[in-house]
Amino acid sequence: MRADAAANRRDLLDAGWRLLAQHGEAVSLRAVAAEAGVGIGTLYRHFPSREEFLLGVFGEVAERIGGVAAECLASWERDPGAAWSRFVHGLAELEYGALAFQMGNYVYRSGLIDSAGGVRERVEGELVVVLGLARAAGFLRDGVEVRRFFAGIAAITRPMPDHVDEMLPGQSGWLVDVFMRGLAP
Amino acid sequence: MRADAAANRRDLLDAGWRLLAQHGEAVSLRAVAAEAGVGIGTLYRHFPSREEFLLGVFGEVAERIGGVAAECLASWERDPGAAWSRFVHGLAELEYGALAFQMGNYVYRSGLIDSAGGVRERVEGELVVVLGLARAAGFLRDGVEVRRFFAGIAAITRPMPDHVDEMLPGQSGWLVDVFMRGLAP
Amino acid sequence: MRADAAANRRDLLDAGWRLLAQHGEAVSLRAVAAEAGVGIGTLYRHFPSREEFLLGVFGEVAERIGGVAAECLASWERDPGAAWSRFVHGLAELEYGALAFQMGNYVYRSGLIDSAGGVRERVEGELVVVLGLARAAGFLRDGVEVRRFFAGIAAITRPMPDHVDEMLPGQSGWLVDVFMRGLAP
Amino acid sequence: MRADAAANRRDLLDAGWRLLAQHGEAVSLRAVAAEAGVGIGTLYRHFPSREEFLLGVFGEVAERIGGVAAECLASWERDPGAAWSRFVHGLAELEYGALAFQMGNYVYRSGLIDSAGGVRERVEGELVVVLGLARAAGFLRDGVEVRRFFAGIAAITRPMPDHVDEMLPGQSGWLVDVFMRGLAP
DNA sequence: GATGAATGAGCCTTCATTCAT
DNA sequence: GATGAATGAAGGCTCATTCAT
Numbered sequence: 001m002r003a004d005a006a007a008n009r010r011d012l013l014d015a016g017w018r019l020l021a022q023h024g025e026a027v028s029l030r031a032v033a034a035e036a037g038v039g040i041g042t043l044y045r046h047f048p049s050r051e052e053f054l055l056g057v058f059g060e061v062a063e064r065i066g067g068v069a070a071e072c073l074a075s076w077e078r079d080p081g082a083a084w085s086r087f088v089h090g091l092a093e094l095e096y097g098a099l100a101f102q103m104g105n106y107v108y109r110s111g112l113i114d115s116a117g118g119v120r121e122r123v124e125g126e127l128v129v130v131l132g133l134a135r136a137a138g139f140l141r142d143g144v145e146v147r148r149f150f151a152g153i154a155a156i157t158r159p160m161p162d163h164v165d166e167m168l169p170g171q172s173g174w175l176v177d178v179f180m181r182g183l184a185p
Numbered sequence: 186m187r188a189d190a191a192a193n194r195r196d197l198l199d200a201g202w203r204l205l206a207q208h209g210e211a212v213s214l215r216a217v218a219a220e221a222g223v224g225i226g227t228l229y230r231h232f233p234s235r236e237e238f239l240l241g242v243f244g245e246v247a248e249r250i251g252g253v254a255a256e257c258l259a260s261w262e263r264d265p266g267a268a269w270s271r272f273v274h275g276l277a278e279l280e281y282g283a284l285a286f287q288m289g290n291y292v293y294r295s296g297l298i299d300s301a302g303g304v305r306e307r308v309e310g311e312l313v314v315v316l317g318l319a320r321a322a323g324f325l326r327d328g329v330e331v332r333r334f335f336a337g338i339a340a341i342t343r344p345m346p347d348h349v350d351e352m353l354p355g356q357s358g359w360l361v362d363v364f365m366r367g368l369a370p
Numbered sequence: 371m372r373a374d375a376a377a378n379r380r381d382l383l384d385a386g387w388r389l390l391a392q393h394g395e396a397v398s399l400r401a402v403a404a405e406a407g408v409g410i411g412t413l414y415r416h417f418p419s420r421e422e423f424l425l426g427v428f429g430e431v432a433e434r435i436g437g438v439a440a441e442c443l444a445s446w447e448r449d450p451g452a453a454w455s456r457f458v459h460g461l462a463e464l465e466y467g468a469l470a471f472q473m474g475n476y477v478y479r480s481g482l483i484d485s486a487g488g489v490r491e492r493v494e495g496e497l498v499v500v501l502g503l504a505r506a507a508g509f510l511r512d513g514v515e516v517r518r519f520f521a522g523i524a525a526i527t528r529p530m531p532d533h534v535d536e537m538l539p540g541q542s543g544w545l546v547d548v549f550m551r552g553l554a555p
Numbered sequence: 556m557r558a559d560a561a562a563n564r565r566d567l568l569d570a571g572w573r574l575l576a577q578h579g580e581a582v583s584l585r586a587v588a589a590e591a592g593v594g595i596g597t598l599y600r601h602f603p604s605r606e607e608f609l610l611g612v613f614g615e616v617a618e619r620i621g622g623v624a625a626e627c628l629a630s631w632e633r634d635p636g637a638a639w640s641r642f643v644h645g646l647a648e649l650e651y652g653a654l655a656f657q658m659g660n661y662v663y664r665s666g667l668i669d670s671a672g673g674v675r676e677r678v679e680g681e682l683v684v685v686l687g688l689a690r691a692a693g694f695l696r697d698g699v700e701v702r703r704f705f706a707g708i709a710a711i712t713r714p715m716p717d718h719v720d721e722m723l724p725g726q727s728g729w730l731v732d733v734f735m736r737g738l739a740p
Numbered sequence: 741g742a743t744g745a746a747t748g749a750g751c752c753t754t755c756a757t758t759c760a761t
Numbered sequence: 762g763a764t765g766a767a768t769g770a771a772g773g774c775t776c777a778t779t780c781a782t
């Protein structure tokens with residue numbers, strides 16, 4: 001792939017993520033292309049359909065989830081409590097809610113997600129480790145499945161309409177805190 | 186034919202609620218009409234615009250919220266813990282997530298909701314009482330605003346894609362439990 | 371026909387004329403029924419289709435055209451010039467433009483107009499007499515066919531959008547004057 | 556494909572003009588697209604709304620009005636009478652009636668027309684010159700405002716139903732003649 | 741007879757997707 | 762490879778018309 005093509009691809013994924021997290025599941029691909037500064041045709045060259053594009057964005061997210069997990073593991077020894085908190089809030093700040101649910105609906109069913117490099121497995125693997133540590137350290141009660149945890153974060157980080165942010169500033173962060181506390185033993 | 190019309194109206198609201206809870210904020214009114222078994226024109230006869238329709242559905246929800254609250258108050262004496270739990274889960278089962286956010290977005294701002302019989306005030310008033318009891322009984326920590334609570338339930342009951350229910354049966358209930366526990370003192 | 375039915379019929383025709391002259395050819399029958407203070411069903415009981423209704427309204431207009439012509443004839447002796455002027459302006463004030471053209475398009479073709487009591491013939495007969503007088507008195511040049519005259523009035527009295535009345539008050543009357551002058555020998 | 560797009564745009568404007576002049580202000584954009592031989596989406600690519608499309612057609616008309624005026628000025632010296640007659644009939648043959656009033660209605664008010672290249676000013680400027688010459692040459696009486704003149708042409712060239720052309724061939728031209736004569740001193 | 745609810749075709753507009761340049 | 766024009770299927774909404782009460 002040419003260098004500029006790779007750059008376009010990255011720009012598209014970034015734009016997609018940003019718009020998805022900001023404006024929710026209904027973003028139009030044209031808007032994404034515009035935000036990325038390329039033509040709509042370019043988007044479709046890189047991703048032959050809406051599904052594939054969303055899957056691509058999810059790949060990006062998986063990458064960052066890995067980063068958050070790695071960071072968590074790296075700083076666990078020094079201060080487990082802080083690491084755990086940063087981990088959960090870090091995940092939440094990725095705001096993958098809209099993305100995860102949007103995709104899931106038709107991507108999961110069609111097996112696309114499995115055929116695309118095992119994104120799900122990769123993500124799950126990383127989370128399993130951290131959740132294990134948290135459980136051992138007493139931050140997490142027993143019986144919390146990774147997938148439930150993951151889907152929970154998704155549920156509470158789906159973008160809320162603008163007026164919610166105005167009326168209830170920090171609502172998302174508040175929810176994350178409630179979620180964490182609710183998961184403690 | 187008055188009776189028929191009333192039945193249609195009810196069917197439309199029911200269908201709207203069901204589809205909204207199931208498929209999210211983007212339901213097409215055509216689909217709602219079809220689900221209700223009437224023509225699209227009939228929907229528009231009863232509700233002259235999308236907004237008005239959503240407002241209508243929200244009215245229904247408000248009604249049921251009132252019912253849940255009343256039920257809670259009625260059984261509080263006998264067993265506060267059970268009443269509180271049934272209350273929160275009852276609210277969640279209404280699945281007003283998609284609806285609440287969708288409406289809020291443009292209805293709230295335009296004041297429609299205020300001009301429509303004070304739906305918001307009514308709902309808030311009812312919740313205030315129950316939350317007060319819960320706080321006194323030690324089920325709820327201090328400083329939980331009614332609106333945050335309400336929006337929290339909305340956030341965790343926004344429709345999730347079908348596959349979530351398959352992969353994680355009872356996810357919604359699980360989240361509600363986490364939410365409740367997270368709100369305890 | 372019952373007395374109240376006849377009254378309804380008359381109200382409908384009046385309302386139709388008024389709205390047609392005011393808001394142009396696109397008036398909805400529902401609006402007409404509302405303006406007349408009856409249900410839409412009542413309109414359809416009296417006139418089985420839009421066409422028939424418009425034809426009915428045209429019948430009314432024909433009546434009034436007859437009135438204008440009769441008045442003209444009655445006062446001709448006293449002051450032919452004034453009578454002629456009042457005649458032309460009187461016709462114009464009937465504002466049958468929207469009506470005549472709206473109907474014409476499909477009513478004429480289907481022969482409806484002939485089967486409905488010879489409205490056209492009646493109108494034409496009345497105009498022929500007056501135009502004959504006017505020609506003889508030197509107000510009208512030769513060769514002006516009655517139908518052209520009639521259609522001319524229609525053309526210049528079709529309702530113009532509101533902004534025209536604001537920008538060019540009296541435009542319609544001005545046009546009628548130009549029309550009259552243009553028809554003089 | 557630039558060339559194709561330009562051709563499509565032109566076809567759309569042509570079709571719009573034709574249908575507007577023929578069938579009046581209520582033409583459906585779908586019909587226009589069909590007449591132009593393109594999909595409805597293509598129309599909307601070139602003109603993002605009905606207003607913009609009508610404005611586009613009006614731009615075309617303005618162009619041709621300019622042409623008619625220029626032609627008039629060019630041949631004025633040789634034969635002012637013929638030039639004046641060709642000018643008025645030329646304007647009338649543009650049949651901008653439906654268009655002018657339709658646009659005026661919402662475009663004028665919203666200032667769109669001013670922001671769109673000063674269409675109105677351009678048109679008025681051209682007409683002013685010609686009307687001035689005509690007045691000086693004794694073809695036009697004093698006090699005829701440009702806008703009244705323009706609106707007058709519009710009024711008498713609004714599309715008449717088909718049957719008028721059948722029953723009264725040349726009615727439009729006849730009206731224009733009457734109009735001209737009526738405007739003479 | 742009167743009423744107004746129900747219906748569906750049709751309008752304007754948006755958006756995913758394809759394809760010629 | 763990139764671009765953006767073209768397409769048509771929906772979606773929200775209106776209105777003539779029918780029909781049960």
